[in-house]
Amino acid sequence: MTDTHYIIDILILLAAAxxxxxxxxxxxxGAVLGFLVAGAAVGPWGFGFIDAVEEIRHLAEFGVVFLLFIIGIELKPARLWIMRRSVFGLGTVxxxxxxxxxxxxxMLLGLPLRTALIIGFGLALSSTAFGLQILSDKGELGTGYGRTAxxxxxxxxxxxxxMMALLPLLATPELSLTEDVELAALESVGIIIGVFILGRLLIRPLLQLVAGSRRNPEIFTATAI
Structure with missing residues (x-):
């Protein structure tokens, strides 16, 4: 796909939305259903205005990432601490x-344990982008069931x-399931510690430095990009 076609596809998506x-x-x-219908209408199984689905999918992934960033920015640590029982209790259950x-x-359908684990816990996950958008559109994010969701x-x-750390290990038949879980736990702890250290030692000082340069908004924009 050329750059021109890519831009045209983006404009078609925006116009449909x-x-x-x-x-x-x-x-x-709701807005979520509107976006879904708009995408289906202009896609290859609708009017066919857009047929390069794989290329456009990267744009959609960026949109979900930015939405999660916005949710994280608006999330107050004090509120998260208050919700700790719901998050780590009800959420885990x-x-x-x-x-x-x-x-x-x-497994009852005849699938092996490793495959069944991937399918079972994969389907147990919900779409944060869809769920929060629906609750936000209806103004129900601050209600009791909205906070629980x-x-x-x-x-x-x-x-x-x-789960992502465990996924490639489950595909290795040489390892036992116990070894899979142990390696996934070590990798997950390492990733979380690495992200925490990176945020504390690098990202936070960088953002503070950028925030101090209020006279140059271009620096903030360039850093965000």
Missing amino acids: VVAVPLFQRLGL QLLVTGTLLTLGA FAILLLQDLAIVP
């Missing part, structure tokens, strides 16, 4: 119970790190 999202919001169906039941169901989604996001 501008038309569909306000319409669906006015109908009370939901993930383990749902993942275990789905794993058992996959947010806590569960947050725990699922945190669980992605050990």
Whole structure:
């Protein structure tokens, strides 16, 4: 795909969203459904305005990443501490119970344990982007069940790190399942510690330095990019 075609596809997506999202919001169906219908309409199985799905998918992944960044920026540590029981209690129970039941169901269908684990705990995860967007559109993020849903989604996001570390190990038949879990735990702890140290020693001083240069907004923009 050339740069021109890529830009044209982006403009088509934006135009479809501008038309569909306000319409669906006015109908009370929510912005998420509007985005889905807009994408289906202009995609290869709709009117066919966009057929290079793989290239556009990278743009969608960036959008989800930016949404999670915004959620993280707006998340106050004090609020997270207050929600700790819901996050690490209810969230852990939901993930383990749902993942275990789905794993058992996959094994009943004849799948091996490693494959069943991947399918079960993969399906136990929800879409943070969809869930929070729906709650935000309806103004329900601050309600009791909205905070509970947010806590569960947050725990699922945190669980992605050990689950992604475990995934390639499950594909190695030479290792036992116990060794898989031990290696995944070590890798996850190492990644979390590395990210924490990097944020404390490098990212925070850099952002403080950039924030101090208020007379040069271009520096802030360049750093963000």
